[in-house]
Amino acid sequence: MKNIFEKKCKECSTIFIPYRSTDSLCYVCTKTRQAIKNLEKIKKVRKKALKDSIMTLQDYFKIAQQHFNRYINLRDKGKVCISCQKRINGVTHASHYYSAGTHTNVRFDENNVHSSCYKCNVQLSGNLIEYGIHLENKIGADEFTMLRERAYITRKYTKDELKELAEYYKRKCKELN
Incomplete structure (x- = not known):
């Protein structure tokens, strides 16, 4: 029997129960996106530090x-x-x-x-x-x-x-x- 609150994740297509009604991604996909954003920030900081270190x-x-x-x-x-x-x-x-x-x-x-x-x-x-x-x-x-x-x-x-x-x-x- 299908739960009326269940949604299909837009990213991985698994069925999940959203925490908020506006959630369109499952928990795993949400955390994955956050991790990717954090990695991009870290890469940006490292790139700036590297650029500063090689500047003459x-x-x-x-x-x-x-x-x-x-x-x-x-x-x-x-x-x-x-x-x-x-x-x-x-x-x-x-x-x-x-x-x-x-x-x-x-x-x-x-x-x-x-x-x-x-x-x-x-x-x-x-x-x-x-x-x-x-x-x-x-x-x-x-x-x-x-x-x-x-x-x-x-x-x-x-x-x-x-x-x-x-x-x-x-x-x-x-x-x-």
């Missing part, structure tokens, strides 16, 4: 630089190019007065990086003469001198410092949005 210092530099450049572009949105003083049409570049490769100490210095147009930053290699004149007017002579002094100090970043920088500028970008 250069990978962290790239991530931190992307967040920093995005912040600079958001900070200077609507402003003119630092070098030519013209309105920026098209892609905005985060232009370094002292290059990021050779002047590591000021790579993430907000006074060293300003928005620039494609022509000045790429075609004119930063248009540094004009950049320097306008940068000194913008930040002041004292800060410009201090920036020059900081630029020639060598700095080595650790992975943790770069992670912190990336998170810091990620938060600052969210604040500006």
Whole structure:
């Protein structure tokens, strides 16, 4: 004789009595699905840990630089190019007065990086003469001198410092949005 409360499991087709009227899976199938979900979460955590363990210092530099450049572009949105003083049409570049490769100490210095147009930053290699004149007017002579002094100090970043920088500028970008 068939029980009126019995249901057929959608997963394995066995007959079961549901705990709740909305249950469509038997106990075994429900627990199996939960176990699979838990395994997927564990795999995700392990994959993230593995990814972090194989990332190089250069990978962290790239991530931190992307967040920093995005912040600079958001900070200077609507402003003119630092070098030519013209309105920026098209892609905005985060232009370094002292290059990021050779002047590591000021790579993430907000006074060293300003928005620039494609022509000045790429075609004119930063248009540094004009950049320097306008940068000194913008930040002041004292800060410009201090920036020059900081630029020639060598700095080595650790992975943790770069992670912190990336998170810091990620938060600052969210604040500006």
